Amino acid sequence: xxxxxxxxxxxxxxxxxxxxxxxxxxxxxxxxxxxxxxxxxxxxxxxxxxxxxxxxxxxxxxxxxxxxxxxxxxxxxxxxxxxxxxxxxxxxxxxxxxxxxxxxxxxxxxxxxxxxxxxxxxxxxxxxxxxxxxxxxxxxxxxxxxxxxxxxxxxxxxxxxxxxxxxxxxxxxxxxxxxxxxxxxxxxxxxxxxxxxxxxxxxxxxxxxxxxxxxxxxxxxxxxxxxxxxxxxxxxxxxxxxxxxxxxxxxxxxxxxxxxxxxxxxxxxxxxxxxxxxxxxxxxxxxxxxxxxxxxxxxxxxxxxxxxxxxxxxxxxxxxxxxxxxxxxxxxxxxxxxxxxxxxxxxxxxxxxxxxxxxxxxxxxxxxxxxxxxxxxxxxxxxxxxxxxxxxxxxxxxx
Amino acid sequence: xxxxxxxxxxxxxxxxxxxxxxxxxxxxxxxxxxxxxxxxxxxxxxxxxxxxxxxxxxxxxxxxxxxxxxxxxxxxxxxxxxxxxxxxxxxxxxxxxxxxxxxxxxxxxxxxxxxxxxxxxxxxxxxxxxxxxxxxxxxxxx
Numbered sequence: 001x002x003x004x005x006x007x008x009x010x011x012x013x014x015x016x017x018x019x020x021x022x023x024x025x026x027x028x029x030x031x032x033x034x035x036x037x038x039x040x041x042x043x044x045x046x047x048x049x050x051x052x053x054x055x056x057x058x059x060x061x062x063x064x065x066x067x068x069x070x071x072x073x074x075x076x077x078x079x080x081x082x083x084x085x086x087x088x089x090x091x092x093x094x095x096x097x098x099x100x101x102x103x104x105x106x107x108x109x110x111x112x113x114x115x116x117x118x119x120x121x122x123x124x125x126x127x128x129x130x131x132x133x134x135x136x137x138x139x140x141x142x143x144x145x146x147x148x149x150x151x152x153x154x155x156x157x158x159x160x161x162x163x164x165x166x167x168x169x170x171x172x173x174x175x176x177x178x179x180x181x182x183x184x185x186x187x188x189x190x191x192x193x194x195x196x197x198x199x200x201x202x203x204x205x206x207x208x209x210x211x212x213x214x215x216x217x218x219x220x221x222x223x224x225x226x227x228x229x230x231x232x233x234x235x236x237x238x239x240x241x242x243x244x245x246x247x248x249x250x251x252x253x254x255x256x257x258x259x260x261x262x263x264x265x266x267x268x269x270x271x272x273x274x275x276x277x278x279x280x281x282x283x284x285x286x287x288x289x290x291x292x293x294x295x296x297x298x299x300x301x302x303x304x305x306x307x308x309x310x311x312x313x314x315x316x317x318x319x320x321x322x323x324x325x326x327x328x329x330x331x332x333x334x335x336x337x338x339x340x341x342x343x344x345x346x347x348x349x350x351x352x353x354x355x356x357x358x359x360x361x362x363x364x365x366x367x368x369x370x371x372x373x374x375x376x377x378x379x380x381x382x383x384x385x386x387x388x389x390x391x392x393x394x395x396x397x398x399x
Numbered sequence: 400x401x402x403x404x405x406x407x408x409x410x411x412x413x414x415x416x417x418x419x420x421x422x423x424x425x426x427x428x429x430x431x432x433x434x435x436x437x438x439x440x441x442x443x444x445x446x447x448x449x450x451x452x453x454x455x456x457x458x459x460x461x462x463x464x465x466x467x468x469x470x471x472x473x474x475x476x477x478x479x480x481x482x483x484x485x486x487x488x489x490x491x492x493x494x495x496x497x498x499x500x501x502x503x504x505x506x507x508x509x510x511x512x513x514x515x516x517x518x519x520x521x522x523x524x525x526x527x528x529x530x531x532x533x534x535x536x537x538x539x540x541x
Contacts, residue, residue: 332464334439334526341522342402350439358440364462365440397407398416399465 005286005294009374016344017379022165022193022323022370023348025218027279034278035220038271046270047244047261061270064277065260071280072210073201074227080260081273084224085192086115088211089159091226091263092188093119094239096157102128104156107185109134109142110356111164111171116190117356120159134160136360139318142171148179155185162200162210163193166352166368168319170194174205181206186232192216196372197295197321199288202227214272219279223272226263233259240265291373295322298371298380305384311391315361322371325352328387331394333365339390340367345383405516406523407465410473414510415465420458420475429456432536434529441467441526445533447478449541454478454486457534464526466517471530473510478534483541490531497527 006012008028018026038060044051046058062076069076082088106120106129124131132150134142142160151158158180162173177187189210194200196217202210207227214223228236238245238256242265247255256262283291299322306312306326315325328336337349348368351358358365369383423431423446431446441463448456457478459471474493478486493511495502499518517527 334441334464334523335466338403338406338520338523339401351437355437363440364442393401393403398412 003376005373006376008282012374013344016346017375017382018346019369019371019375019379019383020346020348021196021216021372021375022352022368024215024221025196025372026374027220028218028282030282031218031220031275031278035271035275038274045267057270060274060277061268064274064280067277067280068225071284072195072227073203075230077259078202078227078230078233080226080228080233080263081268082211082224082226083222083269084213084215085113085190085211086224088209088224088226089115089188089190090119091239092209092211092228093123095236096186097123097127100127100129100156103130103154105130105132105152105154106157106159107132107134107147107150107155107180108159109161110136110360111140111142111167111169112159112161112354112356113165113190113192114353114355116159116161116188120157129156130154139169140164140167140316140357140360141169142176144172144175144179147176151179151183151185153183155180155183158185158187160187160189161193162189162191163197163321164323164354164357165193166323166325166354166357166366167316168193168321168323168325168370169316170320173207177206177208193321193323196283197288198292208232214276214279217276217279218282219276220269220272223269223276225276228259230259233263236263238262238265242266286373294373294376295371298322298375298377299324301377302369302371302380302383305381306387309384309388309391311395312387315363315366324369325366326369327363327366328391328394331390331399333367335394335399336367336390339393340386343382343386343389345386347383402519406520408513408516410510410513411465411469414469414472418459418468418472420456420472420479421460423458423460424456430537430540432533434533434536436463436467436525436529439464439526441529443467443471443530443533445471445475445530445537447534447537449483449538452483452541454481454483454538459530463529464523466514466523466526467529470511470514470527473513474530474534477509477511483538487535487538490535494528494531497524499524 009026011026042057044053046061135146186208189207191212195212210227215221245265311329333349428448433444435442443461457475492506497517
C-alpha cells in the first residue's frame with residue numbers, strides 16, 4: 001500500500017525496489033511539474049530581460065535561492081548555484097589556490113568521495129601542499145580524537161565529508177570545525193549525503209564552505225549549491241568569466257557583481273534551480289523527523305533481515321544513515337548485482353567513487369543499498385529475500 | 400530458470416574456478432598491458448610474447464568478477480599459438496559480439512563463443528571486454 005510519500009513518485013514500480021538513492025534520488029511530481037512549467041510557460045533567460053516572462057523567471061529563480069538559504073539557515077547572498085557537488089568543491093579549490101603556499105597542510109580522509117579528495121590532491125601536487133589523512137577508527141569513522149592527531153598550526157584547509165557515501169557515518173563536523181577554526185584553518189564540508197536526510201544548519205556548525213547536489217535530494221540533475229560565508233565570498237575572485245557576472249567591462253580592467261552573482265557566469269540551469277527550490281519545499285512538507293523515522297525503520301529492518309543470512313558481510317552495521325555496504329561471500333559484487341537487477345532490486349556495485357575507502361576496507365568492490373523516504377519496509381524485506389536467492393543461485397553454480 | 404543462466408554457462412564457470420595462464424612471467428620479448436575498470440574494481444593485466452608473427456605465450460593476472468576473470472582465461476588459451484592476424488581477427492570479432500554489434504559468425508571464436516550471452520546483459524559488456532582489449536593493446540605495435 002503506497003503511503004503519502006510514495007504516491008508522489010511516478011518512477012516507483014510495484015514489485016521493484018529502487019535502492020540507489022545515495023547516487024540519485026527519484027523525483028516527485030511537484031518538482032517535475034515546476035521544471036515543466038518553466039519550460040512550457042517561460043523558457044526565457046533570467047536577469048536580462050525586461051519583458052514579463054523574464055521577470056517572472058528571474059523571480060522564480062531568486063525565490064528558489066531564498067528558499068534554499070532558509071533551509072540551510074544561510075542568507076540569500078551566500079548561496080551560489082553550481083552544476084552539483086563536484087562543481088562546487090572544484091570551485092572552492094580554485095578559490096583558495098592563491099592563498100596557499102608550499103608546506104601548507106590540507107586535512108582530508110579516506111572516507112571522501114573522489115570529488116572531495118581529487119581537487120585537493122591535484123592542488124597539493126601542483127603547489128607542494130601536504131595532504132594529511134584523518135586516521136579512521138576501527139569501524140571506519142572520522143573521530144574528533146583522531147582529527148586532533150593530524151590538526152596542526154600548519155593546517156590551512158580541512159576538507160571532509162559530512163556523511164560518508166559508502167559507510168553512512170555522520171562526521172562530528174561541528175566539533176571538528178571548532179577545532180580547525182582555533183588554528184585558523186578553513187573548513188569545506190561535502191554535504192551531498194547529509195542535506196537530503198537531516199537538517200543542516202550552516203550557522204550552527206559554522207562551516208566556511210558547504211557543497212551539495214540537487215539530484216540526491218529530490219531535485220533535478222545538473223544543479224547544486226555552494227554555500228560560502230558572506231565575508232569569505234566577498235573577498236573571492238570569480239573562477240569563471242562571461243555573461244551576467246559583470247558590473248563593468250573595460251579594455252584594461254573589468255569589475256564583477258556582488259556574490260553570489262559574481263560566481264554564476266553565463267546562463268545557469270534555470271529550470272533546475274527552480275526545481276531544486278521546489279524539492280526543498282517538498283522536503284519541508286514531509287519533515288525531516290518523518291523522513292528520519294521512516295529511513296530508520298527500513299534500515300533497521302534490512303540490517304536485521306540481512307544478519308540472518310549466512311554469507312552476507314556487512315561493512316557498516318553501525319551506520320548513522322540508511323546506507324548498507326556489503327558483499328556476498330565469494331561472489332564478486334558485479335556478479336551479484338546482475339542477479340539483484342533481474343529480480344527488480346536496484347543496488348549499486350563497485351567502489352562508489354570512493355576508492356581510498358575500498359582500499360582501507362581491503363576489498364576490490366562492494367554492493368551498496370541506500371534508502372530514502374519513498375522506500376518502505378517491503379523494500380528491506382525484498383532486499384533480504386533476493387539476497388538469499390542470490391546466494392543460493394551462485395552457490396549452485398559453484399561460487 | 401533464470402535469465403542469468405544464459406550468462407553463467409558451464410565453460411565460463413569452469414574457467415572462473417580454474418583460470419588458465421594465470422601469473423605474469425615478464426622478461427625479454429613480453430609486452431604487457433593493464434586495464435582497470437574504476438567503477439567496478441575489475442583489474443586485469445595481460446602479457447603477450449610474439450615471435451615470428453605467432454603468439455607464443457599469453458598470460459593474465461588480476462582480480463575481478465567471474466565474467467572478467469573467465470574471459471581473460473579463455474582468451475589466453477585461444478590466443479596461444481595463433482598467428483597475429485588470426486588473433487586480432489578473433490579479438491575484434493569477439494568484442495563486436497559482446498557489444499551486441501554485427502559480427503562475422505564464420506570466424507571460429509572457440510570457447511569464447513560461450514560469452515555470447517553477455518549481449519543480453521549490457522551492464523556486463525565491460526567485464527567481458529577488458530582482457531581482450533588489453534590483449535589487443537599488447538600486440539598493437541606488432
